[in-house]
Amino acid sequence: MRFAPTEEQAEFRSAVKALLVDTCDIAAVRASWGGEVGRHTEVGQGNGRVERAWKGLADMGVLGLLVPEADGGMGMTQDAFVGIAVEAGYAGLPDPLIETAAVAPPVLASSSEPLASELLARIASGEVTVGVGFGESPLVPCASTADWFLILTGTAAHLLDASAVDITPLSSVDGARHLGRVNWSTAASTVLVSSDSDAAVLTAARNAAVTFSSATLVGLSHRMIDMTVEYVGERHQFGVPIGSFQAVKHELADAALGVEFAEPLAFNAAHLLSVGEDATVAASMAKSRASRASQVASDACLQLHGAIGYTVEHDLHLFMKRAWALSRQYGDFRSHRAVVRRALLGS
Amino acid sequence: MRFAPTEEQAEFRSAVKALLVDTCDIAAVRASWGGEVGRHTEVGQGNGRVERAWKGLADMGVLGLLVPEADGGMGMTQDAFVGIAVEAGYAGLPDPLIETAAVAPPVLASSSEPLASELLARIASGEVTVGVGFGESPLVPCASTADWFLILTGTAAHLLDASAVDITPLSSVDGARHLGRVNWSTAASTVLVSSDSDAAVLTAARNAAVTFSSATLVGLSHRMIDMTVEYVGERHQFGVPIGSFQAVKHELADAALGVEFAEPLAFNAAHLLSVGEDATVAASMAKSRASRASQVASDACLQLHGAIGYTVEHDLHLFMKRAWALSRQYGDFRSHRAVVRRALLGS
Amino acid sequence: MDLTWTESEQRFREECREWLRANVPAEPLPSGDTSEGFAAHLEWENLLHSAGWAVVSWPAAYGGRDATLWEWLIFEEEYYAAGAPQRITQNGIFLLAPTIFEFGSRAQQDYYLPRMSAAQDLWCQGWSEPNAGSDLAGIKSRAVRDDERGGWVLSGQKTWTTRGAFSTHLFGLFRTDPEAERHRGLTYFLAPLTAEGMTVRGFGRLDGDEGFAEVFLDDVFVPDDDGTTETMAAGGILGEVGQGWGVAMSTTSSERGLTLRSPGRFRAAAARLLELAHDQIAAGVDLDPAVLDAVTDAWIDTEAYALYTLRDVTGVVEGTPAGARSSYNKVFWSELDVRLHEAALDLLGAEAELDGSWMHGYEFSLSGPIYAGTNEIQRNIIAERVLGLPRK
Amino acid sequence: MDLTWTESEQRFREECREWLRANVPAEPLPSGDTSEGFAAHLEWENLLHSAGWAVVSWPAAYGGRDATLWEWLIFEEEYYAAGAPQRITQNGIFLLAPTIFEFGSRAQQDYYLPRMSAAQDLWCQGWSEPNAGSDLAGIKSRAVRDDERGGWVLSGQKTWTTRGAFSTHLFGLFRTDPEAERHRGLTYFLAPLTAEGMTVRGFGRLDGDEGFAEVFLDDVFVPDDDGTTETMAAGGILGEVGQGWGVAMSTTSSERGLTLRSPGRFRAAAARLLELAHDQIAAGVDLDPAVLDAVTDAWIDTEAYALYTLRDVTGVVEGTPAGARSSYNKVFWSELDVRLHEAALDLLGAEAELDGSWMHGYEFSLSGPIYAGTNEIQRNIIAERVLGLPRK
Secondary structure, three states: OEOOOOHHHHHHHHHHHHHHHHHOOHHHHHHOOEOOOHHHOOOOOEOOOOHHHHHHHHHHOOOOOOOOHHHOOOOOOHHHOHHHHHHHHHHOOOOOHHHHHHHHHHHHHOOOOHHHHHHHHHHHOOOOOEEEEEOOOOEEOOOOOOOEEEEEOOOEEEEEEHHHOEEEEEOEOOOOOOEEEEEOOOOHHHEEEEHHHHHHHHHHHHHHHHHHHHHHHHHHHHHHHHHHHHHHHHOEEOOEEHHHOHHHHHHHHHHHHHHHHHHHHHHHHHHHHHOOOOOHHHHHHHHHHHHHHHHHHHHHHHHHHHHHHHEOOOOHHHHHHHHHHHOOOOOOHHHHHHHHHHHHHOO | OEOOOOHHHHHHHHHHHHHHHHHOOHHHHHHOOEOOOHHHOOOOOEOOOOHHHHHHHHHHOOOOOOOOHHHOOOOOOHHHOHHHHHHHHHHOOOOOHHHHHHHHHHHHHOOOOHHHHHHHHHHHOOOOOEEEEEOOOOEEOOOOOOOEEEEEOOOEEEEEEHHHOEEEEEOEOOOOOOEEEEEOOOOHHHEEEEHHHHHHHHHHHHHHHHHHHHHHHHHHHHHHHHHHHHHHHHOEEOOEEHHHOHHHHHHHHHHHHHHHHHHHHHHHHHHHHHOOOOOHHHHHHHHHHHHHHHHHHHHHHHHHHHHHHHEOOOOHHHHHHHHHHHOOOOOOHHHHHHHHHHHHHOO | OEOOOOHHHHHHHHHHHHHHHHHOOOOOOOOOOOHHHHHHHHHHHHHHHHOOOOOOOOOHHHOOOOOOHHHHHHHHHHHHHOOOOOOOOHHHHHHHHHHHHHHOOHHHHHHHHHHHHOOOOOEEEEOOEOOEOOOHHHOOOEEEEEOOOOEEEEEEEEOOOOOHHHOOEEEEEEEOOOOOOOOOOEEEEEEEOOOOOEEEEEEOEOOOOOOEEEEEEEEEEEEOOOOOHHHHHOOEEEOOOOEHHHHHHHHHHHHHOOOOOOHHHHHHHHHHHHHHHHHHHHOOOOOOHHHHHHHHHHHHHHHHHHHHHHHHHHHHHOOOOOHHHHHHHHHHHHHHHHHHHHHHHHHHHHHHHEOOHHHHHHHHHOOOOOOOOOHHHHHHHHHHHHHOOOOO | OEOOOOHHHHHHHHHHHHHHHHHOOOOOOOOOOOHHHHHHHHHHHHHHHHOOOOOOOOOHHHOOOOOOHHHHHHHHHHHHHOOOOOOOOHHHHHHHHHHHHHHOOHHHHHHHHHHHHOOOOOEEEEOOEOOEOOOHHHOOOEEEEEOOOOEEEEEEEEOOOOOHHHOOEEEEEEEOOOOOOOOOOEEEEEEEOOOOOEEEEEEOEOOOOOOEEEEEEEEEEEEOOOOOHHHHHOOEEEOOOOEHHHHHHHHHHHHHOOOOOOHHHHHHHHHHHHHHHHHHHHOOOOOOHHHHHHHHHHHHHHHHHHHHHHHHHHHHHOOOOOHHHHHHHHHHHHHHHHHHHHHHHHHHHHHHHEOOHHHHHHHHHOOOOOOOOOHHHHHHHHHHHHHOOOOO
């Protein structure tokens, strides 16, 4: 029994953190915001990508972490990825990291098609990104820049290249999302894996998206809390730092409490994915808690920043809006609790 | 438009409050606790009644407030009673006041049986109490001392005298409850009003029980908050009254906030009963809020009292346990919210 | 209790409803906190004023129709139910006007109020400063006496000035006695933003609107009041010199209290929320029962707020205003507004993040617990001034 | 990560389970916080001890079996899953023993620990006083030096002493330096409740048990330690004179931390909760979906707590104990325990008020956020010592 990352995993995570501090600072996140996004025009003209960070992640092997060694990856397991997803959240990295590097690879690796193998290699090298969507006509972040799309319906994983889909760009509250609704036509040729052939791979893909978006939310929440701790330690009112008021302390303590107990659930789900067990309930537990914790943290952090947090010039909103979006993507607090409820109580 | 008691109602309520301060002090409540109640033996040997208060209420006309003048009552409407139910809650009066004086009279008055008229007169004079239960085999407080039982099933109001029912005494967490499960046999002769003949009277009886138990909970919550305000103003820790800590302030403010906004809902439901409109949704709104507010208030008040509140020697538990019981009697927070939900959304 | 409207009140409601039905723009105007939207809203204000609906509860002489408080409630209910535009004049009408009514000279009332109701003068609030937000008494902007010119010279910086970039006038507190501490030695000033020495810098709110501004005052001259229109146009003082705190507190309690947040706004939002829920149910969207509970909770709380307000208005009408209890009001409506919008986002599920009216409304609702005295401050007030807990 | 148990740990689990299956009383014992129940529990403690299960993680010499922290976790899980009796020895084993292991002399360890594990000495905690609850440093009970007799004379009053009426010994803090303020000048004493000058008055808790006591000390003499069994039987001092605060804080953090609240207790409660839910569903009780959500929420939080503990234990085993972060632990388990029981009451509906195991458990759970440092204090610790917010 040992519930902690290995020393090697912890060191790798630290290196990724250092890379992101360097390549994905707040200015980079801000610059990734999109100009086409109606009322957010003043923020940026970006495309939802931080290329320098992406290149660094490829160079370090993060993008190929779950790609088999035979395809040029590191052939590692999901418990090595979960801490990295937390760091990506902490940095506010807008790129489709968990989709490209953690959801797609196991699905591709389960296929014997030559295309799949080729794509794995190009994922590991950072050449392509993959957009992931749930359902027939899904909302997909980073849709405008994705090279490939992996669409998970109830019964199959469909793989489509960007030219095979029709994307309607949609404006998200998070200007870095570059969301698109993906429309496409099912065909036998689009099916990469079906539930008849390999249901476990489909389930694992769903669970990976849920698990790693939970981990990302944990990171985002930590970031918002850290920003707020710093702010309330500096901001003075009534002659003292506002962080010395007990109401402020307790609001932040509660925010931290929620994140603290969401985190092990995400790590547990990643562990189950690693050992090939069904992680459905575990992933839903994680997303239910991480989504709610991120909401509690957002609310507390905005409130404690007061009016300054309510401006686009302050950085808080960059993280908060990402949390709002991710807390509902791949299922929200309540829908994931319902998964657990049905597993426990049948209804 | 005028949403406030009349001057006359307000004065009457004040007089009732004064009576209860005098006749139903904490010692009287404590003495009403029962000796047969297993683990609470040390508290009292009472029968769940405060006779002196009951007599006073009869003398003042409270018990006959809703009894027609022809039957010896005051022939007033429910909006004159709601403030009194709040005061009964504030005092912690254990007697079956709302059942005897507010639920039973309109049902009895709708019947043309001579027995009904006789009973109304005896209610007004304080000679008899009525236990009220919902369902086929209900839990009824003050069951051992009730002279009559009014059992509301889905389709009828049954009236039974104490000799016609079989009571299994049950121990409640609130030692003043003297709860019994009432078993009895339906017969044509037990039906006082049926839904075929007068569905509105049955609905109003249900709504009266729900509305006035909400008002009672409002009073109980006010009492617990007042006790706590007093305690935290006196109790010193770290060299200051603990009431000066912001966490204590905010916990009490939140408790008060819940009660503050539950109260008008109870008054509104009583008003609808007064004017003969269907109060089902209004009563459920009130009970949903009053139940929840009383729970928030109990939790806050116990927590802020600390260990002393956790003793039977301190008075807080007398009110808190009554709130626990009443918040679930006649439907709890969630089941009443469900009534509103179905009315709004159909499911 | 009498929870019915009189016949005359019902007629008043009919009249409101009819006019609004005929005049509210079919398409919602662009946000009044953007430059293009502001112009459209100004037009709407002119229309409202010309029809006598701008300030229903004011005297006719100032552009109102002498409506009762009950009628005002009815008007608000109909206004929001009709989906009529937000009021860009609201900082003046709801925050400054009550103060002018209470502390202004007759000449000031006659000059400022008609211009305000006609949207000729558009007022913004100069309360917060970079180091004075929740702690309003920490104000550092100052006004120095200039006996030679006969007036006061204002300098300093105000911030978080809602719609400051589009307004024409500022009201705010300035320190006139540099020796006095905290809330003593402050004076309540009025000044045009066009005055020499004023600089306004707009900046963005997180909901994407540009509605915030910083106002820099660099030796802005406000002349003494000689009762002439000319000097009043150049600004003035409300109440006595040095008494600004008391004057401001009266405005603050209007802001926190009944006047700003009539239940109409929340009832209209609750009605839209129910509509959205019915639409989603009809569309066969798989909704967790807990989402329907969230909708129901928000609806019940809206009703509770509406009833609470009726009780409060009864109190005001009968001479027992809410006082410090208005802090209950502020906390409740601001947190209710968040819950109403959260429930809508929950109904929308993954589509909640899309830029739309509910997300926009949600973002706006998040400012409620912050502005007009943070809810932390309000809870202190409830605990100390309503419940009677010790201050220290 | 390796979330599997080793073979030897699995064997340990089997052994626990088998012994418990064979020995746990079929009918629950009456509450150990009542006089009749206490006797039955004492018998159980003797049985546990004779089979070597009383203190599994202690050295064999003191009655344990040198189990690892992981094995201790397994034991706790099996113990609660089996519905085994509450531990009336827990104040000694979990609160005092860690302090004796850390601060006691070898002679003290050899004397007190075996007697404690065998339930010969039953310890209660003398922390709180009428004016020192959350503010432990406000302690007024004092110990005065008596050089002539060679020892200390204790006087004062302790209160909220859980199971004090049934215990044989008291550990607590006394002021040895009357000049020193607050947490300076305190010393950690051990004393038998049978000593001359001790008066114990039991009183009732709100859950109906008699488990609280006040202890009055009227010149109780505690002799200096000369290493003999006789003097140790008459009491003693843990750690240095005047260093009681530091010694006590180590005990307090054991109380707050991992040792007292293993996840086993909550997992067992969550399992019973699910069973109740299934029973109610099978019985056709009309349950609002929100009640099932409350059950699910409590279950998820229990799993989260169990995983959190595994992480913490991994840290302890690898040399990075939780420190101030154990306040997260205390807040979470104590509020989780309330939610677990609330969910059960919600399942029971109108029958929740009946005197039964869930209501009794609910009442007991309400003490969790109060004792062992109120959750208000714990949240202060989280904010100040974990997050780093300014103290003042």
